[in-house]
Amino acid sequence: MKKAVYAVIVCALIAGTNGILIKYMSDLSTGAIAFFRTMVPIAFLAPVLFSKTHPIFIGNYKKMLLASTINVARIYLYLVAFIFTSIGNAVVLFYSWPIFVFIFETVFFKKPLQTKHVLWLLLAFAGLVITYSNKSFSFENDDIIGMVAAVLSAVTYAITVLMFKSESHNYSKEQTIVFQNLVSAFFFIPFLFFIPDAPLNQIGVGVFYGFLIGIGVFSLFFYGLKHLTASTASSLMYLEVVSAILLGYLLLNEKLTVHTILGGSMIIASSYFITRMNGKLK
Numbered sequence: 001m002k003k004a005v006y007a008v009i010v011c012a013l014i015a016g017t018n019g020i021l022i023k024y025m026s027d028l029s030t031g032a033i034a035f036f037r038t039m040v041p042i043a044f045l046a047p048v049l050f051s052k053t054h055p056i057f058i059g060n061y062k063k064m065l066l067a068s069t070i071n072v073a074r075i076y077l078y079l080v081a082f083i084f085t086s087i088g089n090a091v092v093l094f095y096s097w098p099i100f101v102f103i104f105e106t107v108f109f110k111k112p113l114q115t116k117h118v119l120w121l122l123l124a125f126a127g128l129v130i131t132y133s134n135k136s137f138s139f140e141n142d143d144i145i146g147m148v149a150a151v152l153s154a155v156t157y158a159i160t161v162l163m164f165k166s167e168s169h170n171y172s173k174e175q176t177i178v179f180q181n182l183v184s185a186f187f188f189i190p191f192l193f194f195i196p197d198a199p200l201n202q203i204g205v206g207v208f209y210g211f212l213i214g215i216g217v218f219s220l221f222f223y224g225l226k227h228l229t230a231s232t233a234s235s236l237m238y239l240e241v242v243s244a245i246l247l248g249y250l251l252l253n254e255k256l257t258v259h260t261i262l263g264g265s266m267i268i269a270s271s272y273f274i275t276r277m278n279g280k281l282k
Contacts, residue, residue: 016243
């Protein structure tokens, strides 16, 4: 379905703002950022949570709540990654998550994988490596914490993608977003006590961050995930890296190098041909 493909592409491009927004909220604690990221979607979609005509606790809701619980760790690790290491390090390592999707689908769901599909995905990952091959990776304590957090976040994200995908036929995208954030929103409430000393503009950015990423990005992603395979949606999300690079160039004055242009081109080409191979752009 073309609309599903385009939805994930737009989702990936918007998601490229993640690192910049997280870095901007430097005066907020990790837990406070996580609170905004999860509570804003819950507050905005409250009617979905309490709807009597379309009850949310139907189907395999216990599985959805388990995925929501795993998502607590995923969100916290994701934020830790961007706070403790560079945006480049965090994005590259986090985007190993489609690899874990392939591994989990193959091992646990016995899903056959086409050789060409795997090769295009490897091309995308190679593009990531080339994009950041001219950047220095420091292994100081903070960087190690951030990089390990990014990998663990990738693993947990891959798990939740597959869990939400398996139940997507039972829930609307709005209900899926509620489940994604439900446990985290309440888990991070105690961090409200650390917000009063933060600048008002950062609190405003926190609310905007929760709306843009928590609702905007994931509405598009879950819509695409409902109509595409998890592997296809995962591969298209590599475009977030290209978005992050361009935003870094435009907003943070980062230089566009040959590595960036070549690696970004490989990522775009991989996403396009994986989609064509799965017959979504006929």
